[in-house]
Each structure stands twice: as C-alpha cells, then as structure tokens.
Amino acid sequence: MEATAFAHPNIALVKYWGKRDTDLNLPVAGSLSLTLGGLSTTTRVRYRDDISRDIVILDGKELRQGSRAYQRVVEFVQLVRNESNHDYFAEVETANDFPTAAGLASSASGFAALALAATSAAGLHLLDEQLSALARRGSGSAARSIYGGFAEMRRGSRKDGHDAFAVPIAGPEHWDLRCVVAVTTQGEKDISSTEGMLRTQESSPLFTPWADTVAGDIVEATDAIKARDFQALGRVAERSCLGMHASAMAADPGVIYWNPTTLELIHRVRRARRDGLQVFFTIDAGPHVKVFCPARELSAVRSVLGQIGGVSDLIVARPGEGAALVAADA
Numbered sequence: 001m002e003a004t005a006f007a008h009p010n011i012a013l014v015k016y017w018g019k020r021d022t023d024l025n026l027p028v029a030g031s032l033s034l035t036l037g038g039l040s041t042t043t044r045v046r047y048r049d050d051i052s053r054d055i056v057i058l059d060g061k062e063l064r065q066g067s068r069a070y071q072r073v074v075e076f077v078q079l080v081r082n083e084s085n086h087d088y089f090a091e092v093e094t095a096n097d098f099p100t101a102a103g104l105a106s107s108a109s110g111f112a113a114l115a116l117a118a119t120s121a122a123g124l125h126l127l128d129e130q131l132s133a134l135a136r137r138g139s140g141s142a143a144r145s146i147y148g149g150f151a152e153m154r155r156g157s158r159k160d161g162h163d164a165f166a167v168p169i170a171g172p173e174h175w176d177l178r179c180v181v182a183v184t185t186q187g188e189k190d191i192s193s194t195e196g197m198l199r200t201q202e203s204s205p206l207f208t209p210w211a212d213t214v215a216g217d218i219v220e221a222t223d224a225i226k227a228r229d230f231q232a233l234g235r236v237a238e239r240s241c242l243g244m245h246a247s248a249m250a251a252d253p254g255v256i257y258w259n260p261t262t263l264e265l266i267h268r269v270r271r272a273r274r275d276g277l278q279v280f281f282t283i284d285a286g287p288h289v290k291v292f293c294p295a296r297e298l299s300a301v302r303s304v305l306g307q308i309g310g311v312s313d314l315i316v317a318r319p320g321e322g323a324a325l326v327a328a329d330a
Ligand code: PMV
Pocket: 011, 012, 014, 015, 016, 017, 031, 105, 107, 108, 139, 140, 141, 142, 193, 194, 283, 284, 285
C-alpha cells in the first residue's frame, strides 16, 4: 500500500480569490491556469500497520504534530481514508524542488501529488475530474495541477462541490511559452492565501465587483489560448491579477503582498512591452512576479529582469505535464 506521484505547480492567468464554502473549499468563481514544468513536488504515501498516527515529512524534516502544515496534510489523508476500506495511518514524504510557501504555489503541486499518491496507495482509481475535486479540498489551486498545460477550474453550482473541479483546455505542447519567475525575497509569506481571501471577501468593497468579472475573463482567456493570441492573453491576465490585488488591498485592514521590487518589475515589464518585447506579468499571493513570454523572447526577457537589484533569482519554467504516478504498489 504505497504510491509515489509528482505534480507541477501552476500559475493562474485568471485568478482564484474567494471561497463560498470554507469546509468544502468551494470557490466563489472559476479560474484558469498554466501548469509549469521544471518545478515539481514528489510525494510518497505509505499506509503502515505499525504506526499509531500519521507521519508527515516535508523536504526531509518531520512536521510537528499540531502544526498547521501537519494538520492540513492529515485532514486530507483522512478524506482519502474515509473513501477507502482501510484505516491504516500514513507516512507521507514530500519534497519540492523549489522554495515552499513563497507564493510559488507549492500547495498546488503538493496537494495534486498527494491526492494522486494517497488514492493510488489506497487502491482507489479516480477519474481526473474526481481527483481534481479531491485535490481542491487541500488547496483550491491544486485542482488545476492535475492537468498539464492550460486548465480551467469550474466554480460548479452544487452544494456538495462534486462539480467544482478543473478541466483541461489545451495540453503543454499547444503553445511554446516561457514563464520566468522573478524571485524578490526568500522565505515564507506573511498572509496565507486563505487568510487573504477571507479578509478580502469579508471586508473589501471591491471584492464582489472583481468576482463578477471572472466568468467573462475565463471566456476571453480561453479564446486567446486557443488562437495563441499572446497580446490578448496578456491583457486579460494582467487585468485579472491587478483586479484581484486591488480588491485585496481594499480590504480592512488591507492585504498587501507586494514589495518595492514587485512594483518595479511591473513597470519594467510594461516598459519592455512598449519597447516591442512580447511579455506580460502576473502575481499571486506573494511578492514574486511571474513574467510570460514566447520561448524566442526568453533571453531578452531574462536580461531585462536580471538588471533589477531586488531580484534574487530567476526561475524559468515551460508548460508542464499533469500529475502522474511514479510508482504504485497498492
Ligand atoms: O490554492 P490557494 O488556496 O493557495 O489559492 C491560490 C490563490 C492564488 O494563487 C493567488 C490565485 C490562483 O488562482 O492560484
């Protein structure tokens, strides 16, 4: 009863921000993303009859029982145990090859890999849509990392959340884009995405007007992806990102994820675009800036971003594959 799976993080081009049900982790609106190859989480789940509680090892270190991260994993494993016909405790060993909890969406790849490994080790064989809905329970963005390339998260309308899952739009081979992650600080972020979302939806007058734009943005982004229209995709992606952050900043107290380098990067990307480079940015619940360009523009984009003092690292990713099993022995 053991399985190992990997998954890649994804970056939303139409943002997910806001929950309509916190227990089932149901989103207020849909979202749309690109799964990023080159960065990955690998997770092994082993159900054991010789342990008396779940054990979670993250990047080589055992998580303290009672810590928030431990609790999130154990609650998720319990969901899988409820669906299967065994009650063994699990040893979960997971490792990221990129910084954890720094706005690089390690929760997306983490819960996608965990959903696949935990169900496979338990002998459960779920359809992609079921796996995506399950991954959503761990982290909303994880629902999208089940698929490679571009994926759309559906809001769904059922109370039980069974129709709130992601679906594929186009595979990783569809469009040879690059995403350069400009890392502006190291370390963990101050306000988790859940905390930021809840504060925004509870107190920001801009939240509902922004959420009302999401469905239209998904249609526009999907059309742009299908037509490989870079300019159109960039326009909707920057609009969605800035609208999400504006709504968060207007919360009480304001939720601000940016640092001075984040803002400098925004202006630099826009200037580069005026100068003729095909490039756009997006930013998640952290200070890093993700810069998209066609593959042929990569070296020009790197040199523009590399000149900015506050940028500590540039991580280049390309469209990646969906979550997959490395090994299973259920
Ligand atoms: O999956 P969560 O709960 O960490 O939320 C992700 C929120 C954003 O990254 C800011 C946007 C998104 O759609 O991924």
